[in-house]
Amino acid sequence: TVHDADPDRTTERQVRVPPGVTVFDAASWNGIAIDSTCGGHGTCHKCKVRIDGTNPVTRHDVRTFTREQLDDGWRLACLVNATRDLSVDVPPLTTRPKAATVGVGRQVILRPAVQKRYVELDEPTLADQRTDLARLLDAIDDLEPKPDLHVLRRLPAALRSADFKVTAVVVDEALIDVEPGDTTTTQxxxxxxxxxxxxxxxxxxxxxxxxxxxxxxxxxxxxxxxxxxxxxxxxxxxxxxxxxxxxxxxxxxxxxxxxxxxxxxxxxxxxxxxxxxxxxxxxxxxxxxxxxxxxxxxxxxxxxxxxxxxxxxxxxxxxxxxxxxxFPALGAYVGGDIVAGMLATGMDRDKRTRLFIDVGTNCEIVVSDGDRILATAAPAGPAFEGGAIRCGMRAADGAIEVVTLGESVELGVIGDVEPRGLCGSGLVDAVAELVRVGMLDMSGRYVAAEVAKEVAPALADRLTYVGQERVFILHRPTPDASPEECVVLSQRDVRELQFAKAAISTGWSLLLEELQIEHRDVQQVLLAGSFGSYLSAASAVRIGLVPALPVLRIVAAGNVAGEGAKMALLSTRERAGARTLIEEVTYVELSDRADFNDRFVDQLSF
Ligand code: FES
The missing domain is CATH 3.30.420.480 (Domain of unknown function (DUF4445))
Structure with missing residues (x-):
């Protein structure tokens, strides 16, 4: 229960955290602010909360609370570890820390590792000949930082140029700078x-x-x-x-x-x-x-x-x-970027059954059932990067990123310029649409010309050949351009995408099976990374890249690696959370599985 000074704004929140974290961290990771000036180090005695049940009493609790308060459940939140379900009353803040929304709707309370403290020191006198350093350290004794030579070199001039009004810059236990004047708002x-x-x-x-x-x-x-x-x-x-x-x-x-x-x-x-x-x-x-x-x-x-x-x-x-x-890494192919992504999406803090897929050459997949978290990496090949695709290109100006087939071919092109090629999301769209209109069969083969005329008469003449290979013309730069001069989707391109989607779907289906989760019970699919975030959910479902779920359950998560990095900078609690996370996640090696090949083949069809 999070209390506000205004009783009407008291809220109930249920959050899930890794076992063993402190109540203070658990709250902080979930955007719930608890009073503190020491950032959870057990020295400020401000993080007072009331916790149901029996909890250990530390010497700091004894110094902070009366006997009655201790009996009533009052403890310092940074000294209680959450090792079971806890019910916690959080009182209104006396000082309101700032928070920011980062990642996929994550509220982060700002507790950066770097702390700035503005102090106005007494100038030295013959009666007070404390050293410059002692004078400064006495004023910030709750932080107890250690100086380095860089600071000592700057200290005399910084103090005297600013009439002994300076800002100390502290990281963890290190005093890294002394800046003249008040610079606390510049960080x-x-x-x-x-x-x-x-x-x-x-x-x-x-x-x-x-x-x-x-x-x-x-x-x-x-x-x-x-x-x-x-x-x-x-x-x-x-x-x-x-x-x-x-x-x-x-x-x-x-x-x-x-x-x-x-x-x-x-x-x-x-x-x-x-x-x-x-x-x-x-x-x-x-x-x-x-x-x-x-x-x-x-x-x-x-x-x-x-x-x-x-x-x-x-x-x-x-x-x-x-x-x-x-960021720490889980394995050679589930690296710090994915751990940052898990932090940004709150994979470890959510009770829902969620599937996280970072689509790329190496595709990282994470599944959580609200209790256990499994992760793996699937080798998807270069299809999404455009490398192995005949007209493939990066998602840059001129790349087709959206394809809709009807009486004609409608294209969404990055930069609204003449199409030059096809990027990952365009590739998935093109194949999904060709499957939908019946020009590609379930095995991923282009249908015969006569069948094409029957199922999609307006598009049939776009199905042609470049050399020996069948291609579908997506964009013809001029009316009389030869197929070689057009942006096309070749039969081999379709195969490349099939291999990629089979590797990915083998990965997530194995993880779901491991956790005994039915596909339809996945409550949210997060598509991440520069490819995944731009995929059309409907197309991803149609080709089987993600489980067959209502598209509203499929969410573009964006650049979650970058968001995780932001969170780590804004909050030391979040940074510690990333380090705890790797102990919570079980890494599953796909290449170790005897059944991988059979499953892969099963997943090839559309
Ligand atoms: Fe300062 Fe707990 S946060 S004592």
């Missing part, structure tokens, strides 16, 4: 989705939780190959490739950081933290870790949780003590 962080194809950076104002600027660019590792396997192979064939790939990743990140700071009019020195969400290979390459073991059985990572490092070690010119934090 930024950089959230990065480090994708294999595209890298997206969001500059956040962490004092409000709002994005200041967003920029994206192609990963500069592209010349080494379009997918993780070709980049891993590059490192195996050329001893210098790892260094060059690392440099390319760093240059991509540096360029984006410069761009968002310029766009947002933000001094890079006020960016104190970076969170990176990337797959296991992208993470290894950015850190200069040999990715070879990721590319071959038994697919082993060097570490699930890379250590934090200074942003300058990645070549980023931000605050000199800015830290970079990475």
């Amino acid at each position: 930024h962080a950089l959230a990065v989705d480090l994708g294999t194809t595209t890298v997206v950076a969001t500059l956040l104002d962490v004092t409000t939780g709002t994005p200041v600027a967003v920029a994206s660019m192609l990963n500069r590792q592209q010349p080494f190959g379009g997918d993780v396997i070709t980049r891993i192979s590059a490192t195996m064939m050329d001893p210098d490739a790892l260094g060059r790939l690392r440099t390319a990743a760093c240059e991509t990140l540096a360029s984006l950081a410069t761009q968002v700071c310029a766009e947002g009019g933000v001094d890079p020195a006020t960016v104190y933290e970076v969170a990176l969400a990337g797959n296991a290979t992208m993470t290894a390459l950015a850190l200069g870790i040999d990715p070879e073991p990721l590319g071959m059985a038994p697919f082993v990572m060097s570490a699930a949780q890379p250590p934090d490092l200074l942003a300058s070690e990645l070549g980023l010119s931000l605050h000199p003590r800015a830290r970079v934090t990475f």
Whole structure:
């Protein structure tokens, strides 16, 4: 029960959290604010809640509450672990922390790792010759930070240039800066989705939780190959490739950081933290870790949780003590980007039966029944990236992304320009529509010309040949253009999509079976990533890429990796949640399953 100063606004919330987290974290992860100035460290004694049942009494509780209050169930929320169902009364806030909505409707209370504290210090006198540092530390003794040499160098001038009115910048237990004057309203962080194809950076104002600027660019590792396997192979064939790939990743990140700071009019020195969400290979390459073991059985990572490092070690010119934090990974093919996605979608906090699919060359699938969470990776191949598709292209200007068949062919084209090719969502749409009108049969073969004339007379003349191969003309640039000059969907393209959808549906059907969930009982399907988020739900259902469910249950989740990175920056509780999450999820290896091939073949038909 969450009480408000206004009794009419008291609300009842039921939330699910990983076992063992503190009541304070459980509330914070679910957007419920509990009073605190220490951020859950057990020192401020403000996080008072009333909990039903018997709970241990700590020495901090004894100091905070009367005997009667303890008997009545009052405890400090950050010192009680949720190991069973708990009923908790949360009193109105005396200080209202700010919250932001991030990810798929997630409310995050702003508790960034970086804390700024403005203090007005007494100037030294002959009677008070405390050191500059002692003077500052005495004023922020609840934070108990340790200084470094960088701070000591800045301290005398910072204090004296601002009449001893300064802002201390603290991260965890480290005092990382002393800034003249009151800078508490200036605090930024950089959230990065480090994708294999595209890298997206969001500059956040962490004092409000709002994005200041967003920029994206192609990963500069592209010349080494379009997918993780070709980049891993590059490192195996050329001893210098790892260094060059690392440099390319760093240059991509540096360029984006410069761009968002310029766009947002933000001094890079006020960016104190970076969170990176990337797959296991992208993470290894950015850190200069040999990715070879990721590319071959038994697919082993060097570490699930890379250590934090200074942003300058990645070549980023931000605050000199800015830290970079990475998301932990579940396995070689369910990486930090997916853990970030699970955080953003609240896969571990929702009681509903949900299926999360990040559609791409490597397709990550997560299923939760509200109790257990299973994850796997399915090798979907290059169909969605356009690589193996005759007229395939990335989702850029000129890419057909929507296809509707009727008396004619209606196309939705990115940028509203002349169609140049077909992107992943257009491919799924085109195949789904051709199946619907009967020009592709259930086995994925184009029907005979006579059948086409019967089922779709207005479209039949578009079914033709390029060389020996049957193709369907989606766009003819000029009335007399030859099929070779047209944007077409070939028989082989349909096969590529069939392989991809069979791999994906084998993945989710195995996971559902493992949890004994019927397809129709899935309450929500979250389609994530730059391909998944743009797929038409109806088309995805029609070709069997997702379970046959009402389309309203199928939700585009967007760039959830980037959203997870934002959450980690806005809240240390959420960041800790990502680390707890990996212990909650069971990774299922598909290539280990003896029945994978049979199931895959079963799933090929439309
Ligand atoms: Fe400060 Fe619990 S949050 S004591």
